[in-house]
Amino acid sequence: MLKKGMTAWLVLPLAAISLAGCGNMPETKEQPAGAVPASGNAPAELVFFSNSADSQESFNERFGDAIRNKFSNYTIKYIKKEKGSLLPDLIASGQPIDIYWESIGGFADGLIGFDMQYDMTDLAKKYKVNLESFEPTIMDALKQLSDGKLYGLPVFNNSMVLYYNKDIFDKFGVPYPKDGMNWDEALELGKKLTRSEGGVQYFGLGVTQLHILRMNPFSLPLVDPKTDKATIGNDNWKKLYSSVFINPAQDQGYRAKIEENKNKLPSETYDPFTKTRVMAMSGAITSLPSIRAEELSAFRWDMVAMPTFKELPGVGPQAYPTYFSVTKQSKYKEQAMEVIRFLASEAYQTEAAKKGVFMPVLKSDAVKKAFGQENAQFKGKNIGALFYNKYAPIPEKSKYNGVAQSMFEKVIGDLALGKTDMNTAFRTVEEEVNKAVEAEKKK
Structure with a gap:
């Protein structure tokens, strides 16, 4: 049945x-x-x-x-x-x-x-x-x-790793990232590379939101499988949204790109890193070299472990x-x-x-x-980055995670642009997810 x-x-x-x-x-x-x-x-x-x-x-x-x-x-x-x-x-x-x-x-x-x-x-x-x-x-x-x-x-x-474009780092004379960075260190490095040069806007740091939400190191499901309610009220979501989505996008050039993309971060797709090559560091899935093999062959890239949160030293994203x-x-x-x-x-x-x-x-x-x-x-690649951190525990999955995903993502652009505050945005997400889950139950 x-x-x-x-x-x-x-x-x-x-x-x-x-x-x-x-x-x-x-x-x-x-x-x-x-x-x-x-x-x-x-x-x-x-x-x-x-x-x-x-x-x-x-x-x-x-x-x-x-x-x-x-x-x-x-x-x-x-x-x-x-x-x-x-x-x-x-x-x-x-x-x-x-x-x-x-x-x-x-x-x-x-x-x-x-x-x-x-x-x-x-x-x-x-x-x-x-x-x-x-x-x-x-x-x-x-x-x-x-x-x-x-x-x-x-x-x-599968999991996540931080890829970086050596050519961009060399162009601006910035030292390469290293395994073992925390988010504060990664953000400071990203600021040095978010700049406009020769009519080209470069972005220091971006993370694919689809994957970090699913594999977040705090081991949070999007929907609590026991209550069928959105987990967005957990304070650890605030830490993740701030470090991964909001703080990297504070430069005006970065914000202009979000507006041009109709409230979507440039890191929502792999293109800024692999195709147009304007993203210096990209947190993405470990299968990226298979997915974009030809594009990656056109420039000098490498990888380091995903940055960690100070509350979770040595703990990376979840396995998938x-x-x-x-x-x-x-x-x-x-x-x-x-x-x-x-x-x-x-x-x-x-x-x-x-x-x-x-x-x-x-x-x-x-x-x-x-x-x-x-x-x-x-x-010559830093293969050890793939296994540098421990995997975060995988939380129990709710069958309504898929219902919640787009709603967790939808507010990211407005938050990065400062059009809304986090408390207001998260209340909206919570209301919409809970409403959608109840509608799904009635089908």
């Missing part, structure tokens, strides 16, 4: 792009806990689906070809989300889905919302999956989503993992589990990390150090 009032939580861009140039993953033999009895390698057709709308090419490059090399007796089929093959269409037509994958934001609405969840605990024990090998916050969040059971395993991860799940309706649960275990294995995670395909989900230092070793794009 489908849940009423389900709201889609937008999937981060990594899941919706083709990672060109990564190549096929080589066959890997190791598993997280060594060899175990297989399911007999009986032939099976395993059908994959995700609400990410990932392309066939991207699926094959990241997962499909490696799975086919490892399990030659399995037929691997991927159904791309598109008109006529949306999840409700597939379920209505009786099309089986053996393995469903989804980012943490859409996991509950997809897998659980369509009653496809299956407790994989016994399968994990049978195939000796070491659940302690994964990043703890990623598994803690999965337990929350699974109501204490095991509805999936993490396969790839994607989980792979054996579904309730699958006729090939053991074969599906074998495949997922392979994707979560240290061997596969290492190979994927070397190619810079995605951030690993394992806590192994060896896997983390392997990141980007075989990808020329990351040569």
Whole structure:
């Protein structure tokens, strides 16, 4: 039975792009806990689906070809989300889905919302999956989503990092940013680079609001899952909005750009950093080098860890993992589990990390150090920035977060321009979110 009032939580861009140039993953033999009895390698057709709308090419490059090399007796089929093959269409037509994958934001609405969840605990024990090998916050969040059971395993991860344009820093003779900065230090650095030169307005610092709201280091959900009320009244939201959105935009040239953008910060998109190259520092998702590979190749860039808040030393943004799940309706649960275990294995995670395909989900230092070793794009880059800070705990997700997102974002422009004060803006957000949630409940 489908849940009423389900709201889609937008999937981060990594899941919706083709990672060109990564190549096929080589066959890997190791598993997280060594060899175990297989399911007999009986032939099976395993059908994959995700609400990410990932392309066939991207699926094959990241997962499909490696799975086919490892399990030659399995037929691997991927159904791309598109008109006529949306999840409700597939379920209505009786099309089986053996393995469903989804980012943490859409996991509950997809897998659980369509009653496809299956407790994989016994399968994990049978195939000796070491659940302690994964990043703890990623598994803690999965337990929350699974109501204490095991509805999936993490396969790839995302988070945030601070990218910077070396050319802009060199142009103005400003020292490069460093790992371990707090927000006060980052803001002071940004002020030195927010200036107009030769008819070009440069912006010192910007952060993509979509991602920092979702992965905020204070571990705040947008909507409290227990009360279904907006959390905007929490004082930590004031600290985040001030440091991340308002304070970087106090220069008149910065404000003029916001007005030109119809109350949208220039950092709302990646373009000012990767395309027009007027943003000196950009806090963005860790998958940006995959999303904008060609644009990034045109200038000298690097990265450092996201600045931290003084109240949370050493704590960065949250992880944003994607989980792979054996579904309730699958006729090939053991074969599906074998495949997922392979994707979560240290061997596969290492190979994927070397190619810079995605951030690993394992806590192994060896896997983390392997990141980007075989990808020329990351040569000479500060890879350690990706893992410099601890992940903030992932809060319990409300199914109404998606309803609240646009309302949390809508007031940012007016706040940055000084057209409203924070108390007034936050009261408006609170009223609108709570009203929208109640309307959603009645659908």
